Amino acid sequence: MKIQLFQKAICRTPAFSPTDILADKWEELKRLIYDASPDFHTLIKDIPFHEIPLLAERAQLTIWKYFNRAKYRATPFGGFASVSIAEIADQQQTLIVQRNPISNYLTDWSEVDKAKDMFGTALSDTMELMTNSTLYRIGNELRYIRAQEGAVTLASVMTNKWISAVVDCCQEKITVNQLKTSMQQKLGCSKTAVQNLLLQLLDAEIIFSERTPNITGIDYFKRSGFGGNGAKMYRIDHRSVKAGKLDANQFRDLPAFFNFWRNVNKPFRSAAMTDFVIAFKNKFGDSMIPLALALDPEMGIGFAGLHETTWPLFKIKARANSGWTADAELNGVDSCDAAFRSFLINGMVEQNGIQLENFKQADLRHNDPFPNTFSAVMSYLDGLPLLETAGGATGNALLGRFTMIDPSFEAFGRELASIEQAANPDILFFDVAFSGEKAVDNVNRRLNVYNAELPLLAWSLSDEVLDLSDISVCIRNSEVILWSMKYHKRMMPRVSTAYNFGRSGFALFRFLCELQHEQLRTQLSFKLDELVPGCNRYPRVCYRGIVVSPAMWRIPEEFRNSQASADHTSLETLTRWMTNNEVGPYFKYGIHDQTLTFDTREPEDLRIFLKLLKVHGATPIIISEASVASVPVADDQGKMLNAQLILTYYHNDHLFQSVLPQLNPVMNIDEANAFLPGSMWIYYEIFCHPIRSDAIVVNEIAAVVIKAQHLIDKWFFIRYNTPSPHLRLRIKLKSPRGLRTIISLMEQIFKPALKAKKISDLQIRTYYPEQERYGFAGIDLVETMFWRDSEHVLHLLQHPLGRQDLQVQTVQWMDSIFNCLYPDVHQRMLLVKRLAGTFALEFEMSPLDFKSINSEYKTIRALHFPELTRSATQQALFELIENAIAKIGNFSFSEKLLSDLVHLHINRLFPDHQRQQETILYQYLLNHLRMKAARVASPSKW
Template sequence: MKISISPFVLLRIPQFSQNADIEQSWVSLKDAITESSPAFHQVIANIDSIDLANATPKTQFTLWKYFNRAKYRGVPYGKFAGFGLAELEHRADLKRQLHIAEHQLVHSFPDWSYIKEIDKSENVIFKKDRLIVANSSIYLVGNRLRFLYAYENSFELAEVENEEKIASILACCNLPTRYSDLQILFLSTIDQEDLTILIKDMLDTGLLFTDLDPDIIGGDSHSSFDQRHPENGKTYNLTERTVLDGNIDQSLFRSLPAYIDFLLRVMPKREAAPLNDFKKAFRHKYEQQEVDLLVALDPEIGLGYNQLESSSENDDLITALSARAERPRNQEKSAYDDKLRNFLLNAIYDTKGDKNVVIDIRNFLAGPSNLRPPNNFSALLHLSDNLVIPDSIGGCTANALSGRFTLGSEKLLAHCKATATMESESNPDVIFFDIGYTAEYNVDNINRRREIYQHELMMLNFATSKELIPMNDLAVVLREDELILFSKKRQKRLVPRLSSAYNYRRSDLSIFRFLCDLQHQNIQSDLTFNVHDVLPGLYFYPRIQFNEIVVSAAQWLIFVNKSIDEQLESNEISRYFTAGTGDQTLRFDRENTTDMAAFNQFAIQKTDFYIREAFSVDERTVVDTNKASYHAQMQLTLCHTEQLYKPYHSAHHQTLQSQHKKIIPQGNNWVYFEIYCHSSRIDLLLTNQIPAFLEAYQDAFECYFFIRYNYPAEHLRFRIQMKDTKYGYFYISELIDLLQEDIENGLITDIQIKPYIRELERYGSDLMTGVEHFFELSSRYVLAVLAASFDTDHKYLLCARLGALMLNMLNLNPDEQKNVLKETENAFIREHQLQTTDMKLINKAYATIVRLNATILPKDPSTAAMEKCFNRLLKSCDKQRGIRLFNSLFHMHVNRIFSSQQRIHELIIYSFMVKDFMQQVIKGNRL
């Protein structure tokens, strides 16, 4: 893929220039501290600039940290730093300098915390005829309505009786509706006083919202937001530094696309552990069913998510401690390749202790990779002479870092919208939507942004977007190893985006956490190289570069129980260095006595820690009208137009629930056994007791089939459809008699008789009976294969032969057939995280299969019957549904034939089928 760099640059400019003096900047610094830390401002309120030297050591150190960050940290927070807008340009005569205004431009907004003081009294809601909308998280569980309820800074599942009047009001409020309109609608059915009381109760319980519950997306367009904000009340300040003239030389970043490609080839795949756990649980419980997302996330009837659901016993302490305990799992990372580790170890050894040596990582021969970055993402970096120093690279969207600044800039808003549009156009027939989440009044200011995406998810508030997606419109399905979110109403795939820098792992709302984790699925959203992930625990790390890009600055381990000054001297530490992490990073100058005193204070508070070389500030790039230079950080938008998300069209519209029962309880015409035993014992059952039982009674059965399952433990699922239901208990007794010896010997640990839940969502009720017939034919075939004692290689060959026959019946052209095979194979490769060495083992096994193919296997009559059955099913399918049906039926067939590790066997079979297909192409049989 071709990575390009957008010409638009978002600058992050500290409040003070790098050479600013604290005494001269004292008034402005105090003003900035007032907003960020009112408590500390009380400590320094009466200190003048001439009295700074007389402040306590603790106060002086705190002031030094504030001032240091106000000169070197580009993170816009209050007035400590501001954003600016510039462009990249490629001209030979371009002067490498941006001129910015000397003073900051402050955009002020009412602080979000005033939301909780908005008057929502009955008088305001009803007499002022407010708009009312239903909580979109409502879903039905039995005869009760279950929904998400927000209280203070936490969330819980609540439920009420599904009364007719409540259901009618909710139905009328799917879209915002005036109270007066509701009065007219229910004029003849509900007493007006009773209606008012009922609506008030529904508002209090969280079933309804009004336009007094403003959306965090879209700016401050709600008049209600200002009604409780005092004239001199607390404000949220977004600071801008106007760029007066000048552009940035694009050639400075000429190596960045190649560096991104290198990172994709060396970095491990990173995904959220909770999402992977959810996938596994979803596969076990739902397989390929389409499930309402709210139901899937329900901890009682569904799966929950990351154990986030709280009971009434939970409190803030429990929540905080549990979040701390789960943090390592959320940040789970795969290991880097040993080749990169060995390369760096050898390179460091070759330096022979020379602290000035730079390792050129381009010399590492990185292999190919199937990792793909998002369609757009950010690179935060700064310049030093001819060096480019990345601070971070990644994100699911560049809008995550840019979004909050749209409140202060129409130009930036246009850029963010264009970025969103580009992503949408790269993935046709897929809807990208923003998540409007708010829960923390003291933090949510950074969550505020203008409307960037055309679609927005309604999340427990009154949203104003023209294209709203209700939470109860979301459904999810698992295809191969990919969770696909889609809209039931729009019949389109959905992809969530959070155009905010909010740390979503602070939240305990399961649907929000799920959607945010889902952003990262199957893309490499973290491209920030950390040498400690490759080589942890070294005393010294030399600088690593990729051309002019500093991959990793030189680093030294500082021991707090040794002399700090001696370590700086003996380790030949660079003049400028940094310590701390993230937003708490501080910059020190070894030739500045104040800095060194502060560094000793810093070290006292630490255990052993690393310091990193820092680079001289490029005095030519960003200067103000007084020619003072700034340590500006630049945010570049990197992008590509490769399609990452394929459309998905739900099968729900084809499912005629009224014609077929989904759940068939015990005592009806289906009997469903779960027989728990070891996987190898299941093979013995399928070659002994089960065939004996079928031989004796199959004439009394309309249909029968089996499938293997390993959750919650290994077991055989055996289902029979009786022609006469009155003999159900007889057949149960007969089968148990056949299994009695294994039960008594402990070889069978449990037998359960359960209701048969038909997979109507997966296959459609119009196909369900035909699919069950195919299952019977497949089961007969597998019983014959097991009775013949075929080895694994022969089983591969038989499965590949059947797969090829079924694939040929799909009426696809050769390219489409190849895509079906390759996409399925690649999904399995991603699922099992296979490397090149693993694929070589499969290639070697394929060579054995090719030789085996010379041994002509007889064509079993069941194969022809399965072909005919599959062909009849395909007559009711369009192309995409036919492909899904092929994948599902073939998947179940492979499951029946192998005793364990069925998904790995299926991967191997698809790999063989791909190779067979390509051999056919070479021979000209597929042209």
């Protein structure tokens, strides 16, 4: 995977130069404050510079903060900073940008409700309509998401032929007049009746009109004609580049750092996505089902605990566990190998700075790929490039909001989208358009740079508008896969905005946002204070010529004591502490991009710093080293600017494997088959401790199936751990008339076990056959295989073997199972190698783990692996398997069936830790097959 630097970058520059003084910039600063805080501007607009000391202390502090921001902070905010597009070349040049930026004004998104109120509810015949994209059907019910009183609500309505007809007509954009004509032709409705129905459906948000706000595409306020007349405005400034280019040579070590950091830092998957995968597999298995069903709070599994009927649009507390955006979780103490942490701690003890390239890496362990495009936010520290943050699922995340201000930014975004698409030509990339927080939604406004879009509670101007009802989801090898039924393509969401989606409580939106990070290395920032927390001092960390973490210091508690003040004594104490700890000459204080820069040589800066410490709160105060105007960027008047660069890196490797449609039987929402208690199937859940489960199978379950064998057509059991350990016993009766006898027999046999506390509970449940999972083979045939295997396992449990003997016999059994499909040992070995690799990846097996398993295998190999002797039960099972393979006629389906049979056999055979047992047994089997292949290749040596 060759990571390359894209030959364009975003350059963000503060409004003023670090060399500017407030006396010269006071009037200009007031104009900037007017856009940022009109109320504060009213207080200071008539104040001349020399009267600032007469203002209240709080007002003086606010002025200092604004001026500090205008000189040092490059994050766009009103007129306080500007953006430019800079080219990158292999030569040292100073980038020259225009001094006076071009100001771009858009009506602020907080005015959106006023715009909607202005339009009212009147309908014109030329107005376009479109179905709410989140709408899906369950029987005669329509369910959909709507926004109501600051909350996202799962709404529903019983459908009828008129509502269904309107919804169907509005799947594609259609005018009111066209819809009226269609309804009149199809159902004989009068135009007045259609008009009244439309008003109701619009009010309920079942359909949207073109007056519904769009967060992407042509600006909604310009499109609708709303604005001006005192409306609040949103400002983004743009500076054109006059001369010069950025020097690519300064960043030549970054790709090597990204590879290094990937190798030592463990892959990350959010807890929410991990839970989703587990819950999905438990409920739906390998089925491909509608995404709406999966996330439905009643019929599905929801996402991230956000599956209540109504939930707030955003949750401030969600920031603490907001998926991949929680840097502390990604960069915490457990995120890297122990050897690397020891290397860091040793470097901190020496206090001479840490050079990461000196760490001697073991073999490559973590090789999850980088996204096709991603960003690196850079500044400079003492002339060296400083990596502030890096990563993201797409380079468009930090670019999107700027596409509204100049065509060059839109073209930039489309180039990045084209790189992603060209690398994955069989994937349907789509943007997710959602506005759920008016106070911060300005950052979500953007033009369309991807060809397709899923609008959530919004109008869409995209050429390809997607619907939730078209999207299906499945799990393949723990990977979450979306599939478009319309386009017959795998789908990948992209959210081309820097919005912190962890704030959102909208399950569908959160799911799509987190999904774009799945199976990719999207967090590449290096945070030493999070890797080794709790220290008072952190040295600078570099990788070759790149600073990846600046030196940092924890401010002692004495300086933020409520009794402390900015008097002369406190100032002297702080100055002495900074001198002793080698802080200076500049340092930053704050979090993320909300920072202030201080000059340790300026007493006024330190006095203000002491005042800020008093109101900091209880969290530790960390400051970091900084330098000023060391970036080779200046304005056209020769003044250096404290710029920040957003570089984009890319590669052209194919990342996302498509999914063949025929391998994914799709279960529709209304297709669920069920056997209720009282039908041909009776299903018991027997709750017991894993230690006790073998005895329950051998004694109680065996007694039931033997005594009732004249009533039973087939039966099988499996072990389960959710919600607590239990056995699932499923019995198919020859006739429902035997039900009463079975229930009575179960009560008679299990009552003593319940009294003796051998089991904690016994429940009768509805049986849902996995038709969607095994439909390709025939569910009746598969259930018969489960029966034969359960009988075989029961026999093994009744005649227990030692651990190693049981492992040997299981490996032989697995080999015989796969031999049914692949008699050739080399073909069999390829399949087993692939399956073993999946388990090894799941458990993040290290070279030491493989060595330990191989050593154990050598011990059991001495048992000589005798050929498997098939009992009558086993022979019946193998005949069923051979019949199924012949019926299926598809290697992929057959492989899936056999691997599932092996999985369930191990589940039945071992009382606990079955997944780990399966992992070990696949490694044993792989070694066993290698030996067999060696015998075939060189029989004389054996």
